[in-house]
Amino acid sequence: MCNHISKGKNPLQKLLSEKLFRSEHLSFVTNRQVHHWKAIGLLNDYRKYAASGMKSSFNFYEVLWNRIITEMRSFTISNLQIKEVKRFLFTPEKDVIKEPFSFSNVIQEIILGDRIIFLTLKQDKLIKMLDKEEYAAGIDNGKINNHFAVRLDLLIWEMLTLLDLKSKAQEIIQHHKNMENK
DSSP states (O other): OOOOOOSSOOHHHHHHHSOOEEGGGOTTSOHHHHHHHHHHTSSOOOSSSTTSOOOOEEOHHHHHHHHHHHHHHHTTOOHHHHHHHHHHHHSOOOOSSSOOOOHHHHHHHHHHHTOOEEEEEETTOOEEEEEHHHHHHHHHTTSSOSEEEEEHHHHHHHHHHHTTOHHHHHHHHHHHHHHHHO
């Protein structure tokens, strides 16, 4: 599903990896929720001491994960299931034949390739990332039913707009397209 994004930090990866955002930038989540999610392991806490008074800072991937959590919680998905989704997204698979899955690479591919990707959680707890053709085929043939799905591309563009990164991302996309055409 995923093409390889160069291993060096490209401009988009650099932009998305910078810890530019604090809880107050995230209108969809409260500080109280952030602290609770850290306490139960839905979010990682990078502060040296939790009671240090240091504010939490997030990069784009972490902001997107916060947004995904809010979507899942709005559908009453349990914290245990959300932890499984976190493990799926943020723990690279060890596969000798192909490159390990990377959530950050998928996000970059969605942005650069303007792709539609669904993150699905089926009732049997199976978690998958599917493009629109795979998702539609799964629905049509009955292999995907009783599930939660979120379109990552819509959440990504929503977050880029909310965080005022859309114009910077579009500059990088245009640069990327120009480089591909050379």
